[in-house]
Amino acid sequence: MRKIIITTAGAALALGIAAPAFAQDVPVEQAPFTGARAEAILGYDRVADGKDNSNGKDGLLYGGAIGYDAQVGGVVLGVEGEITGSTIKTRNSNLLTAGDNIRVKAGRDLYAGARLGFVLSPDTLLYAKAGYTNARFNTDYSIGTARIEQGDNLGGFRVGAGIERKLSGNTYVKGEYRYSHYGKLDGYDIDLDRHQVLAGVGVRF
Template identity: 65%
Template sequence: MRKPVLTAAAGALALGIAAPALAQDGPPEDSAFTGPRIEALVGYDKVNAGSDVGSSDGVAYGGAIGYDAQFGRAIVGVEGEITGSTTDTRTRNLLVAGDRFRLDAGRDLYAGARVGIAISPLALGYVKAGYTNARLSARYQNGNTTIEDSENLDGYRLGAGLEYKVGPTTYIKGEYRYSHYGELAGYDIDADRHQLLAGVGVRF
């Protein structure tokens, strides 16, 4: 049951953006996607803080490390990541007329696993899931009163992506992921985020 689902997901990700990879002949090498890796990430970040506060867009940036093992066409790996973000959400009249509220997205830590299918000797489609911990900083102003607070929120992340080898040890990747966090204490906020990131990495 799992293998057909993963194959279908990888095929959908590759459609329209991995035609050169699909054209490669022959089975993938057993070690093509094996070993430790390190990568840099940058891309689109959208944080949604609920209907009262709204959402905002920005840029996410950071790096990741991981390790993958290949079994035929199947790839199983673990990874860790730290990113920052330029995203901040602002609103007025949140609690009373004339007040101002700002929510800044800070550092984000992630640890999880991924499974994938080697589409060709050069291309890998994968899905991922894991734990994420994001720091959100809130600033509330009402007249001469200012309240500032930061909180680290636990959550989960789901994602899918495509990795493509551009050299013997280097690769590029594109990835979409969704993260959901718990409520920010003291505010009616249940935060989540959507990200679309690109990356470049080296496998050792």
Template identity: 60%
Template sequence: MRKLVLAALAASAFAAPAFAQDDSFTGLRAEGVVGYDRVGDGTGQDAGTSDGVSYGGAIGYDVQAGGAVFGVEGELTGSTTDTRADSLLAAGDRLTVDMGRDLYVGGRIGGVVGSGTLLYAKGGYTNARVDTEYRTATTTTRVGENMDGFRVGAGIEKKLGGNMYVKGEYRYSNYGDLGGYDIDVDRHQVAAGIGIRF
């Protein structure tokens, strides 16, 4: 009987940190993300915005201190979104902008608002690959470039069973002026993710 009690105490001592980790937002995490992607070029034309799907993955690390959570994260996504502007520099011309891969590195800060629920705000640096094509009646010019910008957003994360979680977030990114053209590229995204915390 004494051995059984000691074994139970030893097992609970080893299990306690694991149970504590399940209730905490501290740790390394990895997730897949997919969502709605809307890109605008700032021209004010209806054709200057376009919708598509963003998809990819992210990794991050969070630390919980009391009810506050602080974290860093990195994300790599692709997109099906493109946009165009007509008669931009001359009558009859067309500029097409295709959004490619997007790299993001930033941080987040949030608060635990209930059992296994986190509300957070995020912000950081984003670098998007943009492929442009400018076409007139006589010439076609294609240019691919990387654009630097910033991203801000907010979201909610909810723990599932084990170490799994789901999240939803809105984020806004702005990449400034696309070189050589009078357009200001920005994007609005609503993303959902599912991940695991290690």
């Protein structure tokens, strides 16, 4: 374990030293990671109780994001906003009483945050991100002819990391992992976590 920690720390230090050196080959006026951007994203989505991840549900994540980045030497600072949807849903019967049905579906997810990147080469960016996320979960409960529909908005934080690769022209692709935590859902003994792995394609203006 100690060897792994030392190796990881050494790699991180080497990355921090090497990134500015790589960027010295790119004139500031030709900084490839500066400007406004828009992208479409698609990936894997999982929502689970942080206390018992085995009870989680999987689905497809889809949506889009906009942002702005400024490259200063080998460092990129940016802000971004995102809206996504998910196919995650679950259905249970006889949960509270015999004959009842409950359906819970993940709704829209809004995110706003910042990112910090290191230029590994003129066309490759490694970055970390953090910000605020607000997710909606829609509940439909019925028993007999009675029916109750409710939507809950949960706020939380998100952290993540990814790699972006510049293609021809102003287009780019990226791969990203992020973790979100929403805390406890009112009325339920669960503590929601979210794990997402995605790919994106975008255009920088």
